[in-house]
Amino acid sequence: MTSSSKLVSQGTITTPRGFLAGVTYAGIKKPDVDALDLGILYSEVPCVAAGVFTTNRIKAAPVILCQRHLENNKAQAIVVNSGCANACTGEEGLADAEEVAAITAKKLGLPPREVLVASTGVIGTPLPMGLIRSSIEKIIVSRENGHDLAKAITTTDRFPKETAVQVVLGHREDEIAIGGIAKGSGMIHPDLATFLCFLTTDAAVEPGFLKGALRKAADISFNMITIDGDTSPNDSVIILANGLAGNEMIESGSPGAAEFEEALETACLSLAKSIARDGEGATKLIEVTVEGALTISDARQGARVVSGSSLVKAAVHGSDPNWGRIIAAMGRSGTEMVESKTDLYIDNLCVMKAGRPHPFDRAQAKSVLDKAEVPIRICLNLGDATATAWGCDLSEEYVTINSEYTT
Amino acid sequence: MTSSSKLVSQGTITTPRGFLAGVTYAGIKKPDVDALDLGILYSEVPCVAAGVFTTNRIKAAPVILCQRHLENNKAQAIVVNSGCANACTGEEGLADAEEVAAITAKKLGLPPREVLVASTGVIGTPLPMGLIRSSIEKIIVSRENGHDLAKAITTTDRFPKETAVQVVLGHREDEIAIGGIAKGSGMIHPDLATFLCFLTTDAAVEPGFLKGALRKAADISFNMITIDGDTSPNDSVIILANGLAGNEMIESGSPGAAEFEEALETACLSLAKSIARDGEGATKLIEVTVEGALTISDARQGARVVSGSSLVKAAVHGSDPNWGRIIAAMGRSGTEMVESKTDLYIDNLCVMKAGRPHPFDRAQAKSVLDKAEVPIRICLNLGDATATAWGCDLSEEYVTINSEYTT
Numbered sequence: 001m002t003s004s005s006k007l008v009s010q011g012t013i014t015t016p017r018g019f020l021a022g023v024t025y026a027g028i029k030k031p032d033v034d035a036l037d038l039g040i041l042y043s044e045v046p047c048v049a050a051g052v053f054t055t056n057r058i059k060a061a062p063v064i065l066c067q068r069h070l071e072n073n074k075a076q077a078i079v080v081n082s083g084c085a086n087a088c089t090g091e092e093g094l095a096d097a098e099e100v101a102a103i104t105a106k107k108l109g110l111p112p113r114e115v116l117v118a119s120t121g122v123i124g125t126p127l128p129m130g131l132i133r134s135s136i137e138k139i140i141v142s143r144e145n146g147h148d149l150a151k152a153i154t155t156t157d158r159f160p161k162e163t164a165v166q167v168v169l170g171h172r173e174d175e176i177a178i179g180g181i182a183k184g185s186g187m188i189h190p191d192l193a194t195f196l197c198f199l200t201t202d203a204a205v206e207p208g209f210l211k212g213a214l215r216k217a218a219d220i221s222f223n224m225i226t227i228d229g230d231t232s233p234n235d236s237v238i239i240l241a242n243g244l245a246g247n248e249m250i251e252s253g254s255p256g257a258a259e260f261e262e263a264l265e266t267a268c269l270s271l272a273k274s275i276a277r278d279g280e281g282a283t284k285l286i287e288v289t290v291e292g293a294l295t296i297s298d299a300r301q302g303a304r305v306v307s308g309s310s311l312v313k314a315a316v317h318g319s320d321p322n323w324g325r326i327i328a329a330m331g332r333s334g335t336e337m338v339e340s341k342t343d344l345y346i347d348n349l350c351v352m353k354a355g356r357p358h359p360f361d362r363a364q365a366k367s368v369l370d371k372a373e374v375p376i377r378i379c380l381n382l383g384d385a386t387a388t389a390w391g392c393d394l395s396e397e398y399v400t401i402n403s404e405y406t407t
Numbered sequence: 408m409t410s411s412s413k414l415v416s417q418g419t420i421t422t423p424r425g426f427l428a429g430v431t432y433a434g435i436k437k438p439d440v441d442a443l444d445l446g447i448l449y450s451e452v453p454c455v456a457a458g459v460f461t462t463n464r465i466k467a468a469p470v471i472l473c474q475r476h477l478e479n480n481k482a483q484a485i486v487v488n489s490g491c492a493n494a495c496t497g498e499e500g501l502a503d504a505e506e507v508a509a510i511t512a513k514k515l516g517l518p519p520r521e522v523l524v525a526s527t528g529v530i531g532t533p534l535p536m537g538l539i540r541s542s543i544e545k546i547i548v549s550r551e552n553g554h555d556l557a558k559a560i561t562t563t564d565r566f567p568k569e570t571a572v573q574v575v576l577g578h579r580e581d582e583i584a585i586g587g588i589a590k591g592s593g594m595i596h597p598d599l600a601t602f603l604c605f606l607t608t609d610a611a612v613e614p615g616f617l618k619g620a621l622r623k624a625a626d627i628s629f630n631m632i633t634i635d636g637d638t639s640p641n642d643s644v645i646i647l648a649n650g651l652a653g654n655e656m657i658e659s660g661s662p663g664a665a666e667f668e669e670a671l672e673t674a675c676l677s678l679a680k681s682i683a684r685d686g687e688g689a690t691k692l693i694e695v696t697v698e699g700a701l702t703i704s705d706a707r708q709g710a711r712v713v714s715g716s717s718l719v720k721a722a723v724h725g726s727d728p729n730w731g732r733i734i735a736a737m738g739r740s741g742t743e744m745v746e747s748k749t750d751l752y753i754d755n756l757c758v759m760k761a762g763r764p765h766p767f768d769r770a771q772a773k774s775v776l777d778k779a780e781v782p783i784r785i786c787l788n789l790g791d792a793t794a795t796a797w798g799c800d801l802s803e804e805y806v807t808i809n810s811e812y813t814t
Contacts, residue, residue, distance in 0.1 A: 058738030058746050088734055090747065090763035123731020124764045232735050310717070324530020327495055328639050331465030339465050340497065356497040357531045396803040 004167050005263040007270065008177070011164020014146030016177040016202035017244040018044040021149040022142065026135035028128055029083030029121070029155075036152035038132065041078040041198055042108060042141045047240040048204075049075035049116070050211040052218050054235035060087035061097040062117040063236060069101070069113050073207035075240060078198055079104040080118040081132065082155050082183070085194075087123040087233040096127045103136050118196050118236050120155055120183060150181040153196055157183050161274040167263040169203075169256030174247035176203035176260070178267045184225075184275030194232030197222065197271060203260060204243035206251035213261045214239050221268035224304060224389040225276040239264075273390055282392030285373045286316055289388045290335070292380040298335045299387035302378065305333035307391030316374050317393035321365035323351040330378055337380050345377040411574050412670040414677065415584070418571020421553030423584040423609035424651040425451040428556040429549065433542035435535055436490030436528070436562075443559035445539065448485040448605055449515060449548045454647040455611075456482035456523070457618040459625050461642035467494035468504040469524040470643060476508070476520050480614035482647060485605055486511040487525040488539065489562050489590070494530040494640040503534045510543050525603050525643050527562055527590060557588040560603055564590050568681040574670040576610075576663030581654035583610035583667070585674045591632075591682030604629065604644040604678060610667060611650035613658035620668045621646050628675035631711060631796040632683040646671075680797055689799030692780045693723055696795045697742070699787040705742045706794035709785065712740035714798030723781050724800035728772035730758040737785055744787050752784040 014021050020042045029037035051070050053063050069075060079100055086093050097117045105112040119127070150160035164179040182197040199214075218237050250260050277285045288307040293299035306312055309329035315322045323344055330337065344352035347368040351360050368374065374393075421428050427449045436444035458477050460470050476482060486507055493500050504524045512519040526534070557567035571586040589604040606621075625644050657667050684692045695714040700706035713719055716736035722729045730751055737744065751759035754775040758767050775781065781800075 056735060056738040057742075057744050058734055085731065088731060088746070088759060088762060088764065090761075092763075122729065123735060124759065126764070233738060322529065324492070324495060327465055328463060328530060331463040331640060335464075337464050339495070352495060352531065354497075355495060356499075357495065357533075 004259050005165050005266050007266070008164035008166055011179060012146035012162040013041060013149060013179040013181045013198060013200050014143050015164035015179040016200045018202060018242050019179065019200045020044070020141035020143055021145040022139040023145060023148040023152040024135050024138045026081065026131045028081055028131055036148060037082045038135050038139070039080055039149045039152040040104060040139050040141055041149060041200070043076050043200070043240055043242045045242050045244065046074060046076050046114070047242045048073055048207045048210055049238065049240050050207065050214045052215055052237040054233055056233045056235070058088065058233040060085055060119060060233040061089055061093035062086055062119045063234060064094060065097045065101065066116045066118070066236060066238065069116055073211070074114065075116050076110050076114040077104060077108055078116045078118060078238060078240070079136070080153055080196065081127070082153055083121040084119060084125055084127050085121045085123045085232070085234050086119040086127045089124070089126050092126060096129055099129065100127070100132060103133060107136060116238060118234070118238070120153065120194060120196055120234055123233065146179070146181070153181065153183040155183065158278050161271050161278070163267050163270040165263045165267045167259050169247055169250070169259050174245060174256065176201060176245040176247055178263050180267050180271050182271040182275055184278060195222065195235055195275060197237040199237070199239040199264070199267060201239065201241045202243070202245040203241055204245065204247055204249045205241040205260065206249055209251045209257065210239060210241055213264050216261065217264045217268040220265060221272035224300070224387070225272045225391065276390040276392050279392030281395040283395055284316060284371070284393045286313070286391045286393065287373060287375045287388060288391070289375070289377045289386065290380065291377065291386045292382055293385040293387070294336050294383040296385040296387060299385040300389070302330055302333045302335035303387045303389035306330055306376065306378065307389040310394055313391060313394035316369060317395050319366050319369035321346065321351065321362060321369060326376060326378070327352060335380070336382065338382065341381045343379040343381065345379070347375050411666050412572050412673050414673070415571035415573055418586060419553035419569040420448060420556060420586040420588045420605060420607050421550050422571035422586040423607045425609060425649050426586065426607045427451065427548035427550055428552040429546040430552055430555040430559040431542050431545045433488065433538045435488055435538055443555060444489045445542050445546070446487055446556045446559040447511060447546050447548055448556060448607070450483050450607070450647055450649045452649050452651065453481060453483050453521070454649045455480055455614045455617055456645065456647050457614065457621045459622055459644045461640055463640050463642070465495065465640040467492055467526060467640040468496055468500035469493055469526045470641060471501060472504045472508065473523045473525070473643060473645065476523055480618070481521065482523050483517050483521040484511060484515055485523045485525060485645060485647070486543070487560055487603065488534070489560055490528040491526060491532055491534050492528045492530045492639070492641050493526040493534045496531070496533050499533060503536055506536065507534070507539060510540060514543060523645060525641070525645070527560065527603055527641055530640065553586070553588070560588065560590040562590065565685050568678050568685070570674050570677040572670045572674045574666050576654055576657070576666050581652060581663065583608060583652040583654055585670050587674050587678050589678040589682055591685060602629065602642055602682060606644070606646040606671070606674060608646065608648045609650070609652040610648055611652065611654050611656045612648040612667065613656055616658045616664065617646060617648055619659070620671050623668065624671045624675040627672060628679035631707070631794070632679045632798065683797040683799050686799030688802040690802060691723060691778070691800045693720065693798045693800065694780060694782045694795060695798070696782070696784045696793065697787065698784065698793045699789055700792040700794070701743050701790040703792040703794060706792040707796070709737055709740045709742035710794045710796035713737055713783065713785065714796040717801055720798060720801035723776060724802050726773050726776035728753065728758065728769060728776060733783060733785070734759060742787070743789065745789065748788045750786040750788065752786070754782050
């Protein structure tokens with residue numbers, strides 16, 4: 001983050017001007033426990049909107065609906081539930097998603113097309129429409145409920161993920177804010193995984209530029225985190241820009257465009273790292289940087305494969321300096337590399353130099369691996385491209401959580 | 408397996424005529440425990456030989472040496488150690504592998520080029536040459552030691568993998584045998600993973616045909632098993648054919664060629680399933696068949712991705728009929744599919760029909776998932792291509808094993 005953009009302490013999705021949130025307990029997630037599982041994000045004025053969605057061939061009904069509703073790049077609200085993904089539910093699932101949008105639109109006095117829908121949870125079961133119909137009515141939106149909306153979208157997450165960034169655009173003293181919430185945990189993987197992320201900004205932004213900026217920010221953040229290699233039919237990143245900051249329109253090449261992109265990247269990176277840190281059962285954040293690759297796609301691919309390797313993740317979990325697993329994962333990533341040119345570092349500790357074991361103090365390596373954040377650096381010494389990916393360690397608890405999810 | 412080839416009860420790598428094995432405790436694997444960790448496979452006469460090796464960019468020294476020694480398609484012995492992979496060890500590692508071949512050749516009275524070398528174990532530490540030099544001398548080869556050689560190549564395997572197949576070639580009453588041993592466990596993945604497999608046959612086989620048959624058999628067996636997505640620098644499948652059965656030379660199009668290929672596939676499938684069943688911490692074998700794909704590569708890719716999905720593996724471990732994870736994994740595999748045409752079965756239980764949930768008895772599903780072998784079938788209903796892959800469930804024990812490997 002440069003000096004121009006700054007993280008807002010306790011910031012959330014309702015930090016930018018004009019955004020309200022509301023939540024309720026509908027009983028979708030856990031019938032017998034009071035758990036927030038339904039919420040609405042609402043802007044007081046119409047927004048320019050953009051989204052990035054799952055690359056999975058199986059697309060959940062809400063994703064299909066969002067893609068349709070976003071064709072005109074406009075939206076004013078998002079309604080979201082946890083506990084049921086409304087995926088693999090056929091035409092009925094799509095009709096359910098449409099009805100959820102329609103009920104929410106009626107409540108808010110909007111055209112249904114202005115409402116986006118998101119769902120997360122178990123695949124292959126229909127939305128409990130009775131519960132949803134009666135619960136949407138109860139939701140009251142306000143400036144204070146951003147934190148609760150962050151809670152309502154979680155499933156196996158251990159903590160809600162929220163962020164907000166403020167930035168002064170150029171020399172014009174326009175201050176704008178970007179807020180965001182996300183849910184992640186299992187199934188997190190490049191190419192967008194079961195994860196939802198909603199972003200808001202009070203900046204005025206041209207639709208095409210907003211879409212491009214969102215895709216770029218997602219590419220270096222959400223697409224660079226990995227928990228277990230699985231992706232989901234529901235993955236969605238959506239941004240709403242309501243223009244209430246009164247800034248001059250941000251568009252490609254305009255003053256403030258670079259600052260806006262950077263602030264959006266800062267917000268997305270902050271949320272992405274929170275997600276990686278909260279991988280199911282995770283105890284550590286692993287940060288893998290590949291340097292000196294021939295191409296950026298090579299660097300990205302290598303960093304993602306290493307941060308996603310089960311053997312690397314389990315070794316980090318046990319603070320085991322078994323660096324051969326890192327280099328073996330790199331070797332199978334498809335990234336162009338030459339063994340005899342490759343150096344490997346755990347934090348600042350060199351463990352392999354020019355393809356050969358480099359003497360290191362095992363006690364020191366263990367103490368680095370015992371930390372909450374473990375940086376791994378692979379220097380290919382072939383070119384100038386660099387990329388960073390984030391993952392988490394693999395613990396016994398991951399297995400326990402995922403063996404018992406629906407039962 | 409058709410009627411012509413039959414599995415040999417208690418069969419192993421020394422079942423075919425003229426193959427001897429010997430093992431010893433060198434102290435490479437565990438200095439303080441008597442654990443077999445060094446062995447030799449020897450044929451009484453020169454063999455036609457072929458190999459298939461890792462696709463990892465990082466290749467261990469013994470793999471580089473084998474590829475050189477196999478350029479003339481001949482070999483008469485294999486020397487193998489467990490406990491140290493001799494990978495990422497630079498020029499010194501290659502010199503060590505050459506010395507291991509030379510010492511073994513001298514002991515057996517062979518040219519060094521006739522000896523192949525294999526290693527498995529920790530990456531990035533040099534071979535303990537002192538231990539190896541003094542231990543090779545002690546090895547005595549005999550017909551009886553095939554089972555011990557299977558034990559000597561294991562690392563975290565819970566049981567040795569052995570097989571033997573006999574087949575009568577065509578109408579000529581030539582009976583030949585194929586024997587094999589393998590080690591697998593962690594890092595098992597398509598494209599050959601940390602796994603070693605040695606095969607022997609007393610058939611006379613033309614070198615080019617032998618190489619092609621080995622590649623075909625590996626493609627539908629070892630390349631279709633997956634434990635955790637990682638591959639290793641040491642993966643090797645090697646076959647030695649000594650011709651002592653006295654059969655007419657088997658070559659492309661010759662009588663007996665099809666029977667030989669089928670017997671080799673039977674042997675490889677038997678070993679591959681043993682490896683999948685013994686994935687680190689595994690309690691169940693998962694068999695994933697993709698039917699009705701547009702192309703065979705589509706079918707293969709889909710079957711491999713589903714059988715390798717951490718979320719699918721954890722769900723099977725917990726006997727959780729959370730079939731959405733199967734379809735989500737299929738959706739991200741890159742395989743061409745149409746959600747509304749796809750059916751999904753767990754054993755014979757239909758859980759999804761034409762992209763929609765199909766009512767099923769959860770108790771029955773759980774009882775299917777509780778079995779030692781869990782068949783999953785995905786019908787894409789798009790074309791005629793079919794492929795099967797094998798994997799194992801993901802247990803807490805996998806993590807425990809892999810957090811503590813070198814420490």
